[in-house]
Amino acid sequence: MNVIWIAVIILGVVGLVSAVVLYAASKKFAVVEDERIGKVAEVLPQANCGGCGYPGCSGFAAACVKAANAGSLEGMLCPVGGQPVMEKVAGILGLSVGASAPKVAVVRCNGTCANRPRVVEYVGVKSCRVQLLAGTGETACAFGCLGGGDCVAACQFGALSINPETGLPEVDEDLCTACGACVKTCPRKVIELRPKGPKNRRMVVKCVNRDKGAVANKVCKASCIGCGKCVKACPFEAITLNNNLAYIDPEKCRLCRKCEEACPKGAIHAINFPPRKPKESAQPVAAGETPAAEKQGA
Amino acid sequence: MKTFKIGGVHPSESKLSAKSPIRRAGLPKQAVISLYQHIGAPAKPVVAKGDEVKVGMLIAEADGFVSVPIHSSVSGKVNKIDAVVDASGYRRPAIFVDVEGDEWESSIDQSEDLVTLADHPELTPETIIGKVKAAGIVGMGGATFPCHVKLSPPKGTKAECVIINAVECEPYLTADHRLMLEKPDEILVGTELVMKAVGVEKGYIGIENNKPDAISLLAERVKQHPHIEIVPLQVKYPQGGEKQLIAAVTGREVPAPPALPIHVGAVVQNVGTTFAIYEAVMKNKPLFERVITVTGKDLRQPSNLLARIGTPMSQLIEECGGLPGDTGKVIGGGPMMGKALMHLDVPVCKGSSGLLLLGEREARRKAPQPCIRCAKCVSACPMGLEPYLLATASSLRKWDVAEENGITSCIECGSCQFTCPSARPILDNVRMGKATVMALIRARNAK
Numbered sequence: 001m002n003v004i005w006i007a008v009i010i011l012g013v014v015g016l017v018s019a020v021v022l023y024a025a026s027k028k029f030a031v032v033e034d035e036r037i038g039k040v041a042e043v044l045p046q047a048n049c050g051g052c053g054y055p056g057c058s059g060f061a062a063a064c065v066k067a068a069n070a071g072s073l074e075g076m077l078c079p080v081g082g083q084p085v086m087e088k089v090a091g092i093l094g095l096s097v098g099a100s101a102p103k104v105a106v107v108r109c110n111g112t113c114a115n116r117p118r119v120v121e122y123v124g125v126k127s128c129r130v131q132l133l134a135g136t137g138e139t140a141c142a143f144g145c146l147g148g149g150d151c152v153a154a155c156q157f158g159a160l161s162i163n164p165e166t167g168l169p170e171v172d173e174d175l176c177t178a179c180g181a182c183v184k185t186c187p188r189k190v191i192e193l194r195p196k197g198p199k200n201r202r203m204v205v206k207c208v209n210r211d212k213g214a215v216a217n218k219v220c221k222a223s224c225i226g227c228g229k230c231v232k233a234c235p236f237e238a239i240t241l242n243n244n245l246a247y248i249d250p251e252k253c254r255l256c257r258k259c260e261e262a263c264p265k266g267a268i269h270a271i272n273f274p275p276r277k278p279k280e281s282a283q284p285v286a287a288g289e290t291p292a293a294e295k296q297g298a
Numbered sequence: 299m300k301t302f303k304i305g306g307v308h309p310s311e312s313k314l315s316a317k318s319p320i321r322r323a324g325l326p327k328q329a330v331i332s333l334y335q336h337i338g339a340p341a342k343p344v345v346a347k348g349d350e351v352k353v354g355m356l357i358a359e360a361d362g363f364v365s366v367p368i369h370s371s372v373s374g375k376v377n378k379i380d381a382v383v384d385a386s387g388y389r390r391p392a393i394f395v396d397v398e399g400d401e402w403e404s405s406i407d408q409s410e411d412l413v414t415l416a417d418h419p420e421l422t423p424e425t426i427i428g429k430v431k432a433a434g435i436v437g438m439g440g441a442t443f444p445c446h447v448k449l450s451p452p453k454g455t456k457a458e459c460v461i462i463n464a465v466e467c468e469p470y471l472t473a474d475h476r477l478m479l480e481k482p483d484e485i486l487v488g489t490e491l492v493m494k495a496v497g498v499e500k501g502y503i504g505i506e507n508n509k510p511d512a513i514s515l516l517a518e519r520v521k522q523h524p525h526i527e528i529v530p531l532q533v534k535y536p537q538g539g540e541k542q543l544i545a546a547v548t549g550r551e552v553p554a555p556p557a558l559p560i561h562v563g564a565v566v567q568n569v570g571t572t573f574a575i576y577e578a579v580m581k582n583k584p585l586f587e588r589v590i591t592v593t594g595k596d597l598r599q600p601s602n603l604l605a606r607i608g609t610p611m612s613q614l615i616e617e618c619g620g621l622p623g624d625t626g627k628v629i630g631g632g633p634m635m636g637k638a639l640m641h642l643d644v645p646v647c648k649g650s651s652g653l654l655l656l657g658e659r660e661a662r663r664k665a666p667q668p669c670i671r672c673a674k675c676v677s678a679c680p681m682g683l684e685p686y687l688l689a690t691a692s693s694l695r696k697w698d699v700a701e702e703n704g705i706t707s708c709i710e711c712g713s714c715q716f717t718c719p720s721a722r723p724i725l726d727n728v729r730m731g732k733a734t735v736m737a738l739i740r741a742r743n744a745k
Contacts, residue, residue, distance in 0.1 A: 120640050123663050125723045127693070130730045135387020135640050142389050211389075215381075 036068075036092060037061045043088040044078055049156050051079040051179025068093040079103065080177040101195035103178035105159070105171050109145040109190045110206040110222040110267065112166035116141055127153075128187050140219040143209040145169065145190045151182035173200065195250045200272045203248050203255060205230075207267045210243040217265075224267040233262035299507065301532040302545040305680040307713045309535055309634065311508060315472045315593050315600035320480055322604045323617055325397050329372045329608030330645040331357065332384045332392040336436040337443050338364035343393055349376045354403035354584050357393055366434040366444045371586035371606035374398040383640050385630040385647060392645065395608070406583045412483050413580040415490050426495040426579055433578035434648075435585050439463060439474075439538060439568035440631055442649035445575065448567070449495045451560045457496040458563030461547050462489050462503040462572055464512070465531065465538040468632025471652040473589040474569045476602045478505070478512040481573055482519045488576035489526055496565050501526040502547050503569070506533045535634060536711035540566045542680050554707045570651070585648060590614065594655030596622035605646045611653055612642040626661030629654040634712045664721035675714035675724055681707045685714035689724040692731025697738055700731045706739070708732050 041061035048056040054063050057078075064076050073095050078085050082102050090097045116139045122131055128148035136142045147167040152160045159175035160182060162168065169182075173196075182191045190208055205224055209216040213225035226244030238252035239259060246268070248259070260268045333340045341358035351357060351370040358368040370393075377394040384390055402408060415421065431446035451457055462485070466474040478485060485503075493501045503520075505513050507530045517528050529547050536542055540559055541552045543566060550562040559566055567575070570589065577583040586607050593600040598619025605614060611628070615621050621642070629636040630644065632652055675685040683704050691700040708728055715725040 120638075125693075125726045125730075127730070129734070130723075130726045133726070133729050133733065134638065136383065136389065140383075211381075 034065050037065050039092050040064050040089050043081075043085060043092065045080045045085065047080050047156070047177070047179075049080060049177070049179045049181065051177065051181065052077065064089055064093065068095055073097050079179050103193045104173050104176050104196045105178060105180075105182055105191050106194045106202075106204050106271075107145065107169050107171060107191055108204065108206055108208050109168060110269070111139060111141055111144040111220050112168060112222070114166075115221040116144065116219065132187055141209055141216075141223070142211065143188060144207070144220065146188060150185050150187070151191060154181040154185035156181065197250065197255070201255055202250065202271050203253050203257070203259065204269050204271060205246045205248055205267055206269050208245065210245050212244055216244065222265060222267055224263075225265060227264065229262040229264060230259035230268060233258045299532040300529060300546050301534050302537060302542040302680060304545075304682050305678050305713060306534040306536065306542075307678050307717050308533065309469050309716060311533075312469045312595070313472050313475070313508070314470065314595070315591050315602055316475055316509075318472075318476070318599075318601045320476050320589055320602045320604050323606070323609060323614055325372060325400060325606065326609040326613055327397055328377065329370075329374075329395045329397060329606060330382055330392050330610065330643075331368060331371060331395065331608040332382065332390060332645060332647050333358055333368065334384065334386070334390045335368060335442060335607070335648040336366050337441065338362065338366075340391070341365060341368045343379055343391075345376050345393065347376055347378055350374075351376060351395060352401050352403050354406050354586060356584075357395075360431070360434075364444055364447055366436055366446075367432065367584075368393075368434055369584040369586045370395060371608050372397045373401040383644065385637065385639060385644050385650060387637065387640050392608075407581040412487070414487055415494070418580070421491075421494065421579070423495045423497060426491055426575075429579045429582075430495070430575055433574070433584040435571060435574050435578055436648050437568055438570035438574060438588060438648060438651065440635065440649050440651050442647075445567070445571055448565060449492070451496065451565070452558075455558075455560045456563065457498050457560060457565045459498055459500040459502060459548065459565075460489065460493045460496060461543060461564055461566045462492075462501065462569055463538055463540070463543055463566055464503050464505045464569040465543060466509070467506060467533075467535045467538040468634055468636075468652070469535075470593045470654050471591045471632045472593075473591045473602050473651055475509050475512055477570060477573055477589055478509070479515060482515050484576045485569055485572050486516070486519060486523050486526060487580065488572035488574075490523060491575055491579050492565065492567050492572060493525065498565070499525055502529050503527070504529045504531050504537075504543050504547050506531050506537060508533045536680055536709065536713065539680065539709050539711060541709070554704060588646070588648065588650065590646060590650050591652040592618045593652065594622065594625075594657075595660070596624065596657055597655050598622075607646055607648060609646045610643040611639065611646065614646070614653060615642065615655070622655060622657070624658045625655050626658035627656045629656065634716065635710065666722045667720040669720055669722060672719060674717045674719065678713040678717040680711060680713060681709060683708060685724045685728060686722075688731060689714075689722070689727040692727040692734070697731070697735050701735045701739075705732050705735050
């Protein structure tokens with residue numbers, strides 16, 4: 001009997017001491033997590049894409065709560081969930097969010113195989129970054145898309161694919177969440193996040209060549225040569241010309257398409273617009289062009 | 299026979315032009331002199347369109363300490379300053395000079411007479427380094443690091459010996475070999491100048507023993523230079539790498555970056571650079587021409603040409619019998635570390651050691667197969683790295699893994715890719731990873 005009692009007492013004392021230590025430790029080292037973090041994380045898409053700039057959705061949730069404690073959710077945006085998700089987040093945190101325009105990735109290069117002749121052949125790893133180590137790429141353009149597909153590999157949503165005909169990446173606008181992974185990956189900075197625009201319509205200069213006009217013109221049929229015609233044509237001062245390259249400010253652009261008509265190189269693209277009705281004034285110009293082209297051919 | 303201990307490979311030597319004496323290449327019609335011929339800040343042009351220039355005249359000045367001036371290699375008129383795709387594969391600014399006649403600056407001593415150190419007892423280390431700097435000399439083995447920087451060891455370090463790199467371990471290239479055969483005394487005087495500049499008493503000239511004629515010739519001439527020793531080395535690539543050469547000659551290992559060769563007391567100069575130092579100090583001649591090997595199995599006349607900087611490569615090919623019909627790739631430099639050229643009019647620059655024409659079949663890369671874990675790349679790596687791991691980490695963008703495993707120590711010699719039985723693009727990925735990791739480290743240090 002004695003042995004049993006000794007064992008019971010020893011174990012009992014050990015248990016008691018441990019309980020006291022554990023209790024003290026749990027009080028002393030308690031981590032108080034704001035319960036709102038978990039609630040916010042629940043409404044987030046759980047894609048953990050990192051597009052917001054934070055490590056995963058829980059990181060973003062923590063940042064949102066911290067920002068809410070500071071008083072405002074300004075600058076916080078989940079690019080995947082967009083406005084609806086941010087409104088839910090704001091609801092949990094008892095704040096309101098300003099309207100933010102949904103964005104989409106835009107490939108600013110139209111150097112297709114037909115537009116941009118290949119001057120050398122690259123044989124090696126299919127990666128833009130590796131290809132860049134060998135020189136300016138297969139075409140003579142020192143700025144445009146290399147077609148190596150680093151952006152396709154970076155996209156976690158399957159929104160990008162290389163079109164084998166053009167050799168350029170294409171964005172599936174339904175799948176693109178504007179997380180920005182492709183923008184960060186592209187070594188040439190060809191991809192840009194732009195507001196989707198009303199009815200998904202937007203105007204884009206599809207070129208990033210900053211060379212002088214004569215050089216840019218030589219290397220690609222669809223390059224911006226920095227002539228400035230679009231700048232003059234734009235009634236809203238939305239277009240700026242820097243380093244021989246035109247840029248359309250999406251905030252100021254009113255989608256009038258005057259710049260598209262003015263561009264002599266066809267570098268400005270109107271995206272998702274319905275096909276144009278043949279204008280009366282457009283007809284004579286087109287008719288006048290045809291004989292001229294024939295003359296040149298002859 | 300001495301050599302370095304870790305790794306290394308032995309590619310077929312193919313020194314086709316070893317018996318062909320150095321001959322002068324013709325003057326180009328237009329010289330295209332790049333402003334980016336060295337590592338560091340690009341030179342700043344000091345001439346403008348329409349200016350008359352003479353051979354050896356300063357046309358661009360150094361912009362900072364790690365930078366060198368550039369001199370005209372021809373006489374004539376500056377046509378324009380414009381961008382050109384050079385040997386790096388990028389568009390970079392260059393000075394275009396239309397050649398008229400061949401009028402040299404009068405300060406340059408054009409005679410062939412040997413001037414020794416005994417003729418100039420007044421030379422101090424400062425004057426030597428000053429002249430080297432003013433002559434725009436860079437490492438001519440291909441790395442193009444400004445020479446005067448190497449000759450001015452940082453504070454807290456002390457040079458103990460000078461090692462002249464006469465290894466020329468790249469297959470095909472023979473420019474350094476021919477220079478040793480034709481200018482042995484000048485090279486020895488140049489070595490003494492380097493020794494005097496860094497203040498050491500001991501000089502070594504490391505030569506691989508596939509050049510027995512150069513070894514015996516230099517061994518005979520070196521008798522007049524008691525402080526210089528000729529060190530024959532076993533043939534192994536990449537023995538011409540600075541760290542490998544130091545290990546082979548002195549047995550010392552240079553620690554991982556940011557440590558430099560000077561931390562183990564060694565100053566290494568290429569033999570072509572040594573000759574340029576001799577010419578700069580003793581003959582007042584800036585660096586505006588160099589020996590370049592033009593070679594290839596199908597080329598009619600593989601040669602070693604003394605070409606002016608800015609001569610288009612196409613002209614050199616013409617002088618060696620024209621471009622063979624089935625050329626698949628033209629490489630600037632040697633086959634192991636050289637870079638394919640984007641077009642044939644790439645101008646010769648200070649770092650152009652060779653021009654290699656490969657046939658269509660030779661140039662084709664084999665299709666890569668899966669890694670079979672044979673670890674041949676690990677045995678071949680002269681830096682003791684694990685290339686398969688670095689390549690995988692780089693292609694998966696695990697920059698932290700690549701950095702932990704020493705990707706910045708890679709010397710990009712290509713031994714791993716050369717030895718890989720699965721023809722995997724190891725070096726391509728490691729190079730990309732190294733460039734990215736270096737950029738990350740720079741960004742981190744800048745913070």
